Amino acid sequence: MTQRAVTAEEVARLAGVSQSAVSRTYTPGASVAAKTREKVLAAARQLGYRPNAMARTLITNRSRIIGVVMAYLDNMLYPDVLEKLAAGLQERGYQMLLFTGFKDRHSDPVFEQIMQYRVDGLLLASTTLSSDLSDECTAAGVPVVMFNRTTEHPLCCSVTSDNHSGGRQIAEFLFAGGHRRFAYIAGAAISSTNRDREAGFRQGLRRHGISEIDYGEGNLDTADTRTAARTLFASEDPPDAVFAGSDHMALAVMEIARHEFGLRVPDDVSIVGYDDVGAADWPSFSLTSYTLPLAPMVDAAVELMMEQIESSSVLSHHRVVPGRLAVRGSARLPGGPVHDRDGTLIWAPARKG
Amino acid sequence: MTQRAVTAEEVARLAGVSQSAVSRTYTPGASVAAKTREKVLAAARQLGYRPNAMARTLITNRSRIIGVVMAYLDNMLYPDVLEKLAAGLQERGYQMLLFTGFKDRHSDPVFEQIMQYRVDGLLLASTTLSSDLSDECTAAGVPVVMFNRTTEHPLCCSVTSDNHSGGRQIAEFLFAGGHRRFAYIAGAAISSTNRDREAGFRQGLRRHGISEIDYGEGNLDTADTRTAARTLFASEDPPDAVFAGSDHMALAVMEIARHEFGLRVPDDVSIVGYDDVGAADWPSFSLTSYTLPLAPMVDAAVELMMEQIESSSVLSHHRVVPGRLAVRGSARLPGGPVHDRDGTLIWAPARKG
DNA sequence: GTGAAAGCGCTAACAG
DNA sequence: CTGTTAGCGCTTTCAC
Numbered sequence: 001m002t003q004r005a006v007t008a009e010e011v012a013r014l015a016g017v018s019q020s021a022v023s024r025t026y027t028p029g030a031s032v033a034a035k036t037r038e039k040v041l042a043a044a045r046q047l048g049y050r051p052n053a054m055a056r057t058l059i060t061n062r063s064r065i066i067g068v069v070m071a072y073l074d075n076m077l078y079p080d081v082l083e084k085l086a087a088g089l090q091e092r093g094y095q096m097l098l099f100t101g102f103k104d105r106h107s108d109p110v111f112e113q114i115m116q117y118r119v120d121g122l123l124l125a126s127t128t129l130s131s132d133l134s135d136e137c138t139a140a141g142v143p144v145v146m147f148n149r150t151t152e153h154p155l156c157c158s159v160t161s162d163n164h165s166g167g168r169q170i171a172e173f174l175f176a177g178g179h180r181r182f183a184y185i186a187g188a189a190i191s192s193t194n195r196d197r198e199a200g201f202r203q204g205l206r207r208h209g210i211s212e213i214d215y216g217e218g219n220l221d222t223a224d225t226r227t228a229a230r231t232l233f234a235s236e237d238p239p240d241a242v243f244a245g246s247d248h249m250a251l252a253v254m255e256i257a258r259h260e261f262g263l264r265v266p267d268d269v270s271i272v273g274y275d276d277v278g279a280a281d282w283p284s285f286s287l288t289s290y291t292l293p294l295a296p297m298v299d300a301a302v303e304l305m306m307e308q309i310e311s312s313s314v315l316s317h318h319r320v321v322p323g324r325l326a327v328r329g330s331a332r333l334p335g336g337p338v339h340d341r342d343g344t345l346i347w348a349p350a351r352k353g
Numbered sequence: 354m355t356q357r358a359v360t361a362e363e364v365a366r367l368a369g370v371s372q373s374a375v376s377r378t379y380t381p382g383a384s385v386a387a388k389t390r391e392k393v394l395a396a397a398r399q400l401g402y403r404p405n406a407m408a409r410t411l412i413t414n415r416s417r418i419i420g421v422v423m424a425y426l427d428n429m430l431y432p433d434v435l436e437k438l439a440a441g442l443q444e445r446g447y448q449m450l451l452f453t454g455f456k457d458r459h460s461d462p463v464f465e466q467i468m469q470y471r472v473d474g475l476l477l478a479s480t481t482l483s484s485d486l487s488d489e490c491t492a493a494g495v496p497v498v499m500f501n502r503t504t505e506h507p508l509c510c511s512v513t514s515d516n517h518s519g520g521r522q523i524a525e526f527l528f529a530g531g532h533r534r535f536a537y538i539a540g541a542a543i544s545s546t547n548r549d550r551e552a553g554f555r556q557g558l559r560r561h562g563i564s565e566i567d568y569g570e571g572n573l574d575t576a577d578t579r580t581a582a583r584t585l586f587a588s589e590d591p592p593d594a595v596f597a598g599s600d601h602m603a604l605a606v607m608e609i610a611r612h613e614f615g616l617r618v619p620d621d622v623s624i625v626g627y628d629d630v631g632a633a634d635w636p637s638f639s640l641t642s643y644t645l646p647l648a649p650m651v652d653a654a655v656e657l658m659m660e661q662i663e664s665s666s667v668l669s670h671h672r673v674v675p676g677r678l679a680v681r682g683s684a685r686l687p688g689g690p691v692h693d694r695d696g697t698l699i700w701a702p703a704r705k706g
Numbered sequence: 707g708t709g710a711a712a713g714c715g716c717t718a719a720c721a722g
Numbered sequence: 723c724t725g726t727t728a729g730c731g732c733t734t735t736c737a738c
Contacts, residue, residue: 004414005471005493005494005731007730007731007732008731008732009731009732017708017709018708018709018710019709019710019731019732020708020709020710020733020734021707021708021709022732023731023732023733023734024707024708024733027733027734030733031707031708032707032708033707033708036707036708048492048493050465050468050469051469051731051732052411052469052471052730052731052732053469053470053471054407054410054411054416054470054471054730054731054732055411055714055730055731055732055733056731056732056733057407057714057732058405058407058408058411058713058714058715058716058730058731058732058733059713059714059731059732059733059734060714060732060733061357061714063407065450065470068451072436073432073433073435073436074432074433074436074631078432079426079427079431079432080426080427082426082451082453082454083425083426083427083453083454083456084454085454086451086452086453086454086455087454087455090452090454090455090463090466095450095452095466095470096450096451096452097418097448097449097450097451098421098435098439098449098450098451099439099443099448099449100435100436100439101435101436101437101438101439101440101443102439102440102443103436110443112403113443113448115403116403116404116405116406117406117407117418117448118358118405118406118407139401140358140401140403141358222631251635255635255636255637258636258637259636259637260636278427278575279632282604282608283608283611283612283613284608284611284612284637284638285637358715360714360715360716361715361716362715362716370724370725371724371725371726372715372716372725373717373718373724373725373726374723374724374725375716376715376716376717376718377717377723377724380717380718384723384724385723385724386723386724389723389724404715404716405714405715405716407714407715407716408714408715408716408717408730409715409716409717410716410730411714411715411716411717411729411730411731411732412715412716412717412718412729412730413716413717413718413730414730
């Protein structure tokens with residue numbers, strides 16, 4: 001601020017009331033006479049007064065700011081997450097302090113900064129970030145919600161999709177499609193999300209007696225994924241079905257398959273992703289993918305956050321939101337309906353009409 | 354914060370020094386004896402002390418927070434902007450309060466919120482947002498930097514690419530490629546960015562006697578762009594060269610051209626975009642595009658912001674960062690070198706050898 | 707319903 | 723170099 005802003009004191013003077021009256025006018029539950037309130041508002045408008053949120057924070061011990069940590073945004077999913085999250089928080093009167101772009105740098109100084117701003121809560125949406133961060137938060141009494149990842153740590157909340165089930169459903173679907181040689185392209189090796197998707201995929205295949213699959217490290221990175229795909233397709237016995245742990249990677253694999261190896265998708269190789277980002281539905285890709293239920297996930301995250309803030313306590317709830325397989329053209333279709341091991345229907349051929 | 358945080362007072366008591374000594378320890382330029390500093394740091398570590406940025410703001414009248422307004426993030430460019438911006442600000446000790454996701458809602462309440470948090474500056478990266486917002490800021494003495502858009506308003510800074518020149522270069526390139534029937538797909542009609550790109554394009558074509566071109570309203574929206582593209586290609590005399598005001602729209606046009614009209618790119622129609630987002634370089638698209646010089650633009654924006662904050666004054670500098678044509682496969686190549694009207698080389702065939 | 711007064715956690719003079 | 727002191731702008735008792 002270049003010039004000192006208008007204070008409640010000045011407004012009070014102009015309105016001919018006490019400074020407390022001004023404060024009360026801007027405090028939702030406070031008792032102010034309608035007449036007083038009007039005088040205050042008139043004076044405030046005239047002077048261009050705005051309550052100072054910082055000063056309020058100092059005394060209420062609530063900043064109404066949520067720290068959001070997203071190491072990098074190139075997962076095509078995150079812009080969407082950010083938008084929905086911002087909307088949800090704003091609706092409840094909260095602001096968003098964003099920490100991102102520290103791919104290379106260390107995250108510790110970042111964390112220090114966050115804490116100095118006395119955020120009311122922290123949302124961690126980086127699959128790769130060390131969980132020390134969340135420990136330090138709970139130690140400081142700041143509620144944490146992990147988004148699209150989880151942890152074994154006892155005291156923190158998380159919201160994820162049903163990664164394990166999703167991976168398994170994809171395995172069932174691909175197996176039913178007649179494939180026999182599978183590959184998995186892994187995301188960040190240390191992330192629970194990647195671990196669960198892979199574990200589900202392997203479990204689904206094992207049910208059909210397949211325990212050996214190809215493996216590539218995509219690392220959520222375009223270049224790494226391309227390298228992994230090249231190795232895969234150049235092998236003597238290349239896979240005829242590839243499941244990539246994220247759409248981002250799946251699309252990179254598809255590009256390599258088509259443009260560097262001249263493979264037809266899905267005739268020569270089926271490719272399936274996870275997340276169902278916008279581009280998955282573009283005609284050029286028509287990527288079969290497992291839909292990450294973004295809206296309900298964000299809702300759940302905001303809810304968990306509010307619950308903790310309002311109760312002034314750090315909870316430990318883990319919410320899993322179910323997604324569903326979005327079948328498109330990048331994977332061969334099975335001849336008939338596909339069921340999960342518990343009997344639920346994963347996919348069925350469209351009825352003829 | 355659930356529990357009241359540790360204060361400088363408590364640290365001082367434990368360290369056996371005055372509270373000021375604690376403050377000084379955390380103030381970069383302050384004079385503290387090494388021994389005192391150490392005692393303080395030891396006590397702080399023991400208690401888990403962190404300075405309260407809010408309290409500091411109250412007295413320094415500097416929040417070290419920059420408000421960033423981005424109405425929506427689906428322009429594939431913005432995640433990148435956000436990352437780079439966050440990194441640049443962080444480097445200088447600033448945090449980022451992000452306002453986004455209010456596509457449908459009104460932006461006024463959002464603005465009120467921003468101002469209550471006493472942001473040191475505001476970065477506007479929404480091409481579509483009304484400029485009243487920036488007026489109100491300057492009125493309040495808060496420096497504004499517009500990113501990737503500009504305005505006629507006297508008191509505010511802006512950083513853009515050379516949109517007009519970019520549009521013109523694309524016109525030259527396409528004309529030299531032998532095209533004769535052109536179309537422009539417009540972004541947000543009210544944005545300076547769109548206006549300039551279109552004006553440059555038209556100017557470039559007019560130089561060659563072409564003043565009539567097709568026009569579609571893509572509105573930076575996938576669905577709108579598709580509709581516009583359908584109308585274009587379904588016409589009796591469809592264009593053989595399409596320039597879309599953003600890559601996002603260019604890709605949408607390409608999808609429609611190929612998959613709904615069976616057109617070959619660039620044999621049947623050349624398509625050129627603007628921004629050079631990551632996907633432009635994917636083999637599936639190989640989109641010729643004008644590179645938005647993102648890194649220098651973000652640097653300039655941060656610089657302009659800091660300059661204003663440090664001088665405690667609202668400046669009015671408009672920075673234009675030059676980009677360059679990234680020639681790929683989505684537009685027919687000219688037979689020989691292409692020059693802009695001032696003689697600068699836009700493109701030349703690769704040398705044989 | 708209202709004003710006076712205390713104080714949130716910190717920085718910035720000011721003497722020493 | 724250090725401690726003392728006076729606020730920053732606000733919310734929140736507490737009497738009235």
